[in-house]
Amino acid sequence: MKRISIEKLILEYPTRVLVLDGGQGTELENRGINIGGPVWSATPFTSDSFWEQSSHDREVVEEMYRDFMNAGANVLMTITYQANFKSISENTSIQTLSAYNGFLDRIVSFTRRFIGEERYLVGSIGPWAAHVSSEYTGNYGPHPEDIDYYNFFKPQLDSFNENKDIDLIGFETVPNFHELKAILSWGEDIISKPFYVGLSVHDNGLLRDGTTMEEVSAHIKGLGSRINKHLLLMGVNCISFNRSTLILRTLHESLPDTPLLVYPNSGEVYDVKEKTWHWPTDKPESWDITVKTFIDSGARIIGGCCRTSPKDIAEIATAVRRYCE
Numbered sequence: 001m002k003r004i005s006i007e008k009l010i011l012e013y014p015t016r017v018l019v020l021d022g023g024q025g026t027e028l029e030n031r032g033i034n035i036g037g038p039v040w041s042a043t044p045f046t047s048d049s050f051w052e053q054s055s056h057d058r059e060v061v062e063e064m065y066r067d068f069m070n071a072g073a074n075v076l077m078t079i080t081y082q083a084n085f086k087s088i089s090e091n092t093s094i095q096t097l098s099a100y101n102g103f104l105d106r107i108v109s110f111t112r113r114f115i116g117e118e119r120y121l122v123g124s125i126g127p128w129a130a131h132v133s134s135e136y137t138g139n140y141g142p143h144p145e146d147i148d149y150y151n152f153f154k155p156q157l158d159s160f161n162e163n164k165d166i167d168l169i170g171f172e173t174v175p176n177f178h179e180l181k182a183i184l185s186w187g188e189d190i191i192s193k194p195f196y197v198g199l200s201v202h203d204n205g206l207l208r209d210g211t212t213m214e215e216v217s218a219h220i221k222g223l224g225s226r227i228n229k230h231l232l233l234m235g236v237n238c239i240s241f242n243r244s245t246l247i248l249r250t251l252h253e254s255l256p257d258t259p260l261l262v263y264p265n266s267g268e269v270y271d272v273k274e275k276t277w278h279w280p281t282d283k284p285e286s287w288d289i290t291v292k293t294f295i296d297s298g299a300r301i302i303g304g305c306c307r308t309s310p311k312d313i314a315e316i317a318t319a320v321r322r323y324c325e
């Protein structure tokens, strides 16, 4: 059965909660794909051999999506987090806008064909931070207000706006208030389909650059009816698992009427020096209680970010069934 529009589902079925997939980048890495380069998880798609009849990497990507779907995900994401035009054109043989559009269309059609027509597809757009790796510091240099966010996002945004296979545009892991304000200043001519913004929030509950959730909500409220009518959800992603329920509650208290989305990391912590993930000494809560708390805090789409696997998604889906249906 073909899906109803995601806008209708979120706005007209307020008790429905959708299950998103897990961290595609780190999951591909766990499955042996080398993504350690400037375009990160988009790396396998940049090689011609990915599109050939028998491609090992393509099988791995398909298996990953299959496992997430079998685990219960009804929303999947394109693996385009670091596939902005700047990173792609500076680091691969894809140089022109038309080659770039062909590249993104190919990834999107491949993903849609594989996941079928019943499930939702999010077009993933990483933040400006992704090409300088400052998602977790929010450090955008001395003049974050002067960065040309529009031209940075435009090629990827235009492509997803026009692609009927994309249901929802996801701005992920946004750590900086100036960038958020830029995204939220764009009208329906610039973002012409449902979208969300996933904030990158520190363990202390502040946006990575120090902005409070109250400031975020005051800004959104201040925009009033000028806000893009396609803004469907606000959310947080790539945040600490252990802090995620508190972080989401703070966002919900600031924006009580906004549908929220949340996809935290697995509970492992990244050691920036060692470049490895490890389990913290304090044991993470279970997904069961975490998901229940998310739902109580207004979450409508719940999934996992870095280091979450199909096993995490299965636990999320079980909890969503338990508390929602």
Ligand SMILES: [Zn+2]
Residues within 6 Å of the ligand: 023, 237, 238, 305, 306
């Ligand atoms: Zn992440």
